[in-house]
Amino acid sequence: MxxxxxxxxxxxxxxxxxxxxxxxxxxxxxxxxxxxxxxxTKQPRHDRDWYPHLSRLPHVELQDGVFSIAPYGNWTYTEDAPEEMIWSGVPPHRISDVRRVWFVMEPHPGLAVMAHTFVMFEFGEGDLVGLTIEARKETRETYSAMGGAFNKFELMYYWASPRDLMTRRAVMMDRDLFMYPLQLSQAEAEAYLTSLLEKTASIERRPRFYNTLTSNCTNELAKAADLPWHPAFILTGGADRALYGQGRISGEGGFEAVHAKAEVDACVRENAFRPEAAFNAALIACAE
Structure with missing residues (x-):
């Protein structure tokens, strides 16, 4: 009381x-x-002051099973900065000519649960076409996982040469890289490439936001491949292990042996200044 x-x-x-x-x-x-x-209420836009390597939105031509892409990043990098900032184009390729799809992991240094991922499509000897899905940052912006969950960045499908994508990370940023051949049937590889080209064209028509949880580099790739959901598509540092568990990455001796064999950053540094076709051939030889 x-x-x-x-x-x-x-x-x-x-x-x-x-x-x-x-x-x-x-x-x-x-x-x-x-x-x-x-x-x-914020609306995604294409007309911002972007980082130079993210400044040009790719345009895809896709008709009757033939595609081309321009502009196409073909930059080269030294340990300190970009060396040659070249924009080129992917000449017409038949989707049915795709031979293999490669999955690349760039682990986040000091944060094992996170990584950046991207893919490369192999068509022939020394003929690789690369794609990375990015949070499209403006100049003076830095990446933030929290900001990425709240419409801080637009989404970009950046098509570029493997030499561009790999040397930026291994040479200039001094990052580790792991490269795995994906286990896809011919029909799956063709459907996967087609889906990513169509998504690229869709973003050119209508900008979208990047989202750390629902539209990041890894789960955009996974959705295009129609893969079953996995927590590693958000906690992306485990994406390669998840794909191994789903049978999309294979190899003998268990995942750790496959993972060790897939490391290619030393190979990238060794071949960084070779011509593009020679770089691509050396990269594939290192990863096989």
């Missing part, structure tokens, strides 16, 4: 709460509401 003094004490505490704490809570809730409103 609460006596009069107790009731007065409780009433005093309530008044203190209403006077000092409640306004702070209201302000926090109001700020959160304004932030969420800004997130849901």
């Amino acid at each position: 609460v006596d009069g003094a107790g009731r007065q004490f409780q009433t005093g505490r309530l008044l203190i709460f209403m006077r000092w704490v409640a306004p702070v809570l209201y302000a926090v809730l109001a700020a959160a509401g304004v932030f969420l409103l800004a997130v849901v």
